[in-house]
Amino acid sequence: MPDPITPVLTKRWLSPESWRIETYEQLEGYTAARKALAATPEQLVAVVKDSGLRGRGGAGFPAGVKWSFMPPNEDKPHYLVINADEGEPGTCKDIPLMMADPHSLIEGCIIASYAMRSHHCFIYVRGEALHCIRRLNAATREAYRKGYLGKNIFGTGYDLELTVHAGAGAYICGEETALLDSLEGRRGQPRLKPPFPAAAGLYAAPTTVNNVETIASAPYIVNAGSAWFREMGREKSPGPKIYSISGHVEKPGQYECPLGTTLRELLELAGGMKDGIPLKFWTPGGSSTPMFTAEHLDTPLDFEGAAEAGSMLGTTAVQVFNETVSVPWAVMKWTQFYEHESCGKCTPCREGTYWLTQILERMVEGHGTAEDIDTLLDVCDNILGRSFCALGDGAVSPITSGIKYFRDEFLALCRQQQGSATAHELVGAQA
Template identity: 65%
Template sequence: MADTLTPVLTDTWDAEKSWTLKAYRGRGGYRALDKALAQEPDAIVESVKASGLRGRGGAGFPTGMKWGFLPPLEPGKPRYLVVNADESEPGTCKDIPLMMASPHTLVEGVIISSYAIKANTAFIYIRGEVLHVVRRVQAAVREAYEAGHLGRDIHGSGYDLEIIVHTGAGAYICGEETALLEGLEGRRGQPRLRPPFPAVAGLYASPTVINNVESIASVPSIVDNGGDWFASMGTEKSKGFGIFSLSGHVTRPGQYEAPLGITLRKLIELAGGVRKGHELKFWTPGGSSTPLLTAEHLDVPLDFEGVAGVGSMLGTRALQIFDETTCVVRAVLRWTEFYKHESCGKCTPCREGTWWLVQTLANLEHGRGSESDLDQLDDVCDNILGRSFCALGDGAVSPITSSIKYFKDEYLAHLREGGCPFDPMKSTLFEGALA
C-alpha cells in the first residue's frame, strides 16, 4: 500500500478557474462519459463492483452492490439517482471543497452513474446554508446542458438525462438518506421506517440509488482507468483513494487525497505536524459521531477494517486533531449540544436521551455532580445506542462513551477542581494555547 498522496479527485483543483467546463475538459474531463456510453449499462455496474469502491459517505457499503439491489426495470416505473451532498457532520469538509473546485467531476459522475443504473432523472441534494456551492453546481449543470452532456440524446447515444439541483432546508437529519428523500418530496425531514428500502421504494415510491458526492465523483476515474486500477490502491478490503480532511491543531489543515490505509501519523507529517510546541491528545477518524481515538492509535491504518478494529469508524475521514490544551469534556459537550439541537424528535431515545446527556455533561463540565454521573452517562448512552430510529442517536453517544473510556480522569478532575481545569482563569494548562 502506497503511503503517498494520490491526487485524482483533487487533481484539477490547482487549474485556473478549475470549476469551469473549459478547465475540466482541458484535464480530460468527460472523456470517461464517452467510454461509458460506448458500453452496456450493466458493464459499468460490473466495473464499479470490480473496483471495490465503497461508499464514501461514512457507511462504506460497496457501491456496485448497492446499485445491483435495484429490482428489474419495469415499463412506466422510473428509477432515480440521488446524490447526498448535505455534508453536515461536524468536522467533515470534503464534498463541499470538491463541488467548489471541480463540480464537473460530480456532474460527469452523475451522468455515468445514472446511465449505469438506467435512470433518466437525477437529483443533487445540497444543504441550503452553502449557497455559494449551490450556485457553482447549478452553473456546472447549466454548462453541461449547453455542451450536450445533459438533456436528450446525450452524445448521440439515445440516452436522456435530466439533473435537478435541490437546495435543502438546512437540517442535519437530512444527511440520513430516507430523511433526505422526505425533504426532496416536500415533507419534513424525518427518517422513514424500513423496509421498504430506497432501492425498492425510494423517491416517489420508485427504485432509487442514494450515494455520497465523493462516491459518485469517483466513478469517472474508474470508467476511464478501469476497475483494476482503482483496486490497486488502498488495502485488501478497502480499495482506492479518498479525501482525508485534516482540521484543528495541525500546521497545515486541509484536504489530503491518499490511498485508504494511510496512517494518521503520515497524514500529520504531510500536514506539517501538530502545531509547534504541542502534542496530540485526541482525534476523530470520521467526524464527531465516531468514537474518539488517541495518540496510541497514530499508526492504525485508516481503512474501514483498521479503524473498526480499534473500536471506532472511518466514517467520512474527517480527522479533527486536538492537542493537550483542549478540554475533552467541553469538546464532547459541544458536540452533544449539536446532536440534541439537530434531533428530528421522531423517536424517544434520541429526543429525550440527548437532552439528558447535555444536562449531565454540562454539570460535569462546570464541576457539579458526582462520580456516579459518569455511570448515569453510560446508562443513558446504552439506552440510546441501537434503539433510536436512525443512526443519529448512535453517533451522539460515540464521543461520550469513548471519551470516558480514554479520559475518565479528566472528567473526575472537573469534579475535584469544581470546574474545568483547562479554564485559563483557574489553571496554567492554557499557557501557550494561542501561540
C-alpha cells in the same frame, strides 16, 4: 504501488478556473461518460463492483452492489440522488470537490444514472452552502448547453435530467431516507426500513442514494479500469480518499491519500501539531465516530482498520486536539450539537440527548458527581441501537469513548466539586 500522494480526485483543483467545462474537457473531462454510454448498464455495474469502490459517505457499503439493487425493469421511474448535505462536524471534502471540480460529479452522475437506468438525477446540497449551489447550477447549465445533459446525450439516445436542490439546513437530512423526505417537500425525518430506497425511495420509486465523493470516483474507474483503482488503498478498502484535517495542526485542509493512510502520515503532510503542543485525542471520521488517542497514531484509516481499533472511518473528518483541550468540554459541545439536531421522531434520541446535555453541562460547570459518569453511560446504553436512525448512535460515541480513554478527567471535575463542597462545610462548621 503508485506514489501515495499522486492526486486523482483532486488533480484538477489547482488548475486555472478548474470549475469551467473548458478546463474540465482539456483534462480528460467527459471522456469516461462517452465510454460508459457505449457499454451496457450491466457492464458498468460489474466494473464498479470489481473496483471495490465503497461508499464515501460513512457507511462504506460497496457501491457496485448498491447499484445492482436497482431493478432491471423500468415499470417505475428510477432515481439517482446525490447526498451532498455534508453536515457532519469536521467534514469538509464534498463542498471543496464541488467548488473546484463540479463537472467530475456531473460526469459521475451521467455514468451512474445510465448504469441504474435512471433518467432523472438529483443533487441535494446543504442549504447553507450557497456558493456551492451556485457553482453546481452554473456547471449544470454548461453541461446542458454542450448537450451532455438533457435529450439524446452524445447521440446515444440516452436522456438524463439533472436537478440541483438546496436543502433547508438540517443535520438529520444527511440520513438518506430523511433526505428523500426533504427532497419531496416534507420535514426531514428518517423512514422506517424496509422498504429500502432501492425498492421504494423518492416518490415511492426505485432510488439509489450515493455520496458526492463516491459518484465523483466513477469517471476515473471507467477510464482507467478496476485493476488500476485497486492498486491504491488496501485490499478490502481500495482507492484514494479525501481526508479532511482540522484542529491543532499547522496546515489544516483536504489531503488526498490512499485508504489505509495513518494519522502519523497525515500529520506529516499537514505540517505536524500546531506550535508543537502534543496530540491528546482525535476523531477519525467526525464527531459521531468514537475518538482515538495518541496510541492510535499508526491505525490504518480505512473501513477495516478503524473498526478493528474500536472506531469507524466515517467521513474521514480527522479532527485533531492537543493537550490544552478538555475532553469533557469537547464532548459537551458535540452533545449539544446532537441535541439541537435531533429530529425528535424517536424517544431515545429526543429525550436521551437532552439529558446527556444537561448532565455534561452541569459537570463542566463544576457541579457534577461521580454518579453522573455512571448515569451518562446508562443513558448512552439506552440510546445505542434503540434510536430510529444512526444519529442516536453517533451522539453517544464521543461520550462513551471519552469516558473510556479519559475517565480521570471526568472524575476530576467531580472531585473538584466535592472538594468545594467540603470546604463550604468546614466554613459552616467554624461559623
